[in-house]
Amino acid sequence: MTGQKVRWGILATGGMAARFTADLVDLPDAEVVAVASRTEASAKAFAERFGIPRAYGDWETLARDEEVDVVYVATPHSAHRAAAGLCLEAGRNVLCEKPFTLNAREAQELVGLARARGSFLMEAMWMYCNPLVRRLKTLVDDGAVGEVRSVQADFGLAGPFPAAHRLRDPAQGGGALLDLGVYPVSFVQLLLGEPSDVAARAVLSEEGVDLQTGALLSYEGGALASVHCSIVGGTPNSASITGSEGRVDVPGGFFFPDRFVLHRDGRDPEEFRADPADGPRDSLGHEAREVMRALRAGETESPLVPLDGTLAVMRTLDAIRDRVGVRYPGEHPGEVAAERAVTPA
Numbered sequence: 001m002t003g004q005k006v007r008w009g010i011l012a013t014g015g016m017a018a019r020f021t022a023d024l025v026d027l028p029d030a031e032v033v034a035v036a037s038r039t040e041a042s043a044k045a046f047a048e049r050f051g052i053p054r055a056y057g058d059w060e061t062l063a064r065d066e067e068v069d070v071v072y073v074a075t076p077h078s079a080h081r082a083a084a085g086l087c088l089e090a091g092r093n094v095l096c097e098k099p100f101t102l103n104a105r106e107a108q109e110l111v112g113l114a115r116a117r118g119s120f121l122m123e124a125m126w127m128y129c130n131p132l133v134r135r136l137k138t139l140v141d142d143g144a145v146g147e148v149r150s151v152q153a154d155f156g157l158a159g160p161f162p163a164a165h166r167l168r169d170p171a172q173g174g175g176a177l178l179d180l181g182v183y184p185v186s187f188v189q190l191l192l193g194e195p196s197d198v199a200a201r202a203v204l205s206e207e208g209v210d211l212q213t214g215a216l217l218s219y220e221g222g223a224l225a226s227v228h229c230s231i232v233g234g235t236p237n238s239a240s241i242t243g244s245e246g247r248v249d250v251p252g253g254f255f256f257p258d259r260f261v262l263h264r265d266g267r268d269p270e271e272f273r274a275d276p277a278d279g280p281r282d283s284l285g286h287e288a289r290e291v292m293r294a295l296r297a298g299e300t301e302s303p304l305v306p307l308d309g310t311l312a313v314m315r316t317l318d319a320i321r322d323r324v325g326v327r328y329p330g331e332h333p334g335e336v337a338a339e340r341a342v343t344p345a
Contacts, residue, residue, distance in 0.1 A: 005029055006031070006295055006296075007032075007069045008031065008069070008072060009033065009092070010035040010072050011036050011072065011074065012036075013045070014074060021035075021072075026285065032052050033054060035047050035050075035062075036059050037057065040056070060090075070095060070295060071095070074097050077098075077099050077178060078172045078173040081101050081110060085110060088110065088117060088119055089113065089117075091119065093119050094110075094120070094121050095291050096110070098186075099317065100310050100314055101314065103318050104317075107310060108311060111311060120299065121300070122287075123307075126287040127187065127190075127255040128190060129305070130256055132259075132260065132273075140241060140243075143245075144246065144248070144264065145243030145244070145245055146244035147244045148242070149223055149244060150226075151191055151240070151242075153184035153187045153188060154235040155228075155237050155255070156230030156231070157231050160232065163205075167231050170329060175231070176210050176229040177317060177326070182313065184228065184239070185316050185320075192219055193312070195219055195316060196218060196220045197218040198215060198217055198320060198323060199216045199218075200213060200319075202324035202325075208327075210321075210324060210326050211230065212230035215323075236251075237252045237254060237255075239254035247263045249261045253281070257281070259274065
């Protein structure tokens, strides 16, 4: 694939698909060649909007399109397993939106499919591909704050969201945790890995999804992490990392920061800012570039967003849901808890 454009297919036509495609068409080495939706009218309208040559009214035709190098899956996450699985089974490479799936079982099934077929698969955790987040991780990994002792992160929206909204719909994997909480959990695990123990509490809606959730993640080395997410209150959407020799503060929008501040014992604070040359702070182009880099290199997964890390995040989300009592249609009683390796809280 070296030296040629990477040909993309877009599966879904909603807001995330539009955001991603708008950034994708600006990349000179990317070409969007096809789009699919459940209805031909929606696919055609999307294709006309972005100048895409082929529009399909079903997912299967896109999955079988041999002129597509990689498919971006942007359906609601309740359909990620089906949509991404269909593409993988047809031999397509896949970039799948987060949360990766509803639960760790579905995630493991997708990873197993990709590895068995030698296909590329990556979760669209754009935060991990953000240049400033990568710089933060490098600093922390290199000991800028000493041994990490605690991490805090939150993501909350004020709402209110009506009962008919997808965020309140159990059939669509609704609730704060999967839509928003995946960011704080992923941020923590980027720095600390998978926790050894999980405790959590939540406020549930009448429909049985979490309106807000708080969790404490514990690590065998003594570190603690606290995460919070909400669809009933706007939070600072900030994060901090405290170590034995200092602290990093990431102000609002920690998952696409424009700056962070490093406080080291005995030194003046150091501010690190995003490089304007990297483009808008909310660009999804960084993850697209990483996918294309990996495909050209013949890699089947990204070192920035490794599949084992995605599976670990899904196990933590499962554990939190188990603790607070959120289960989605089609999940069996005890299924989520049974797949979790950590000690129950």
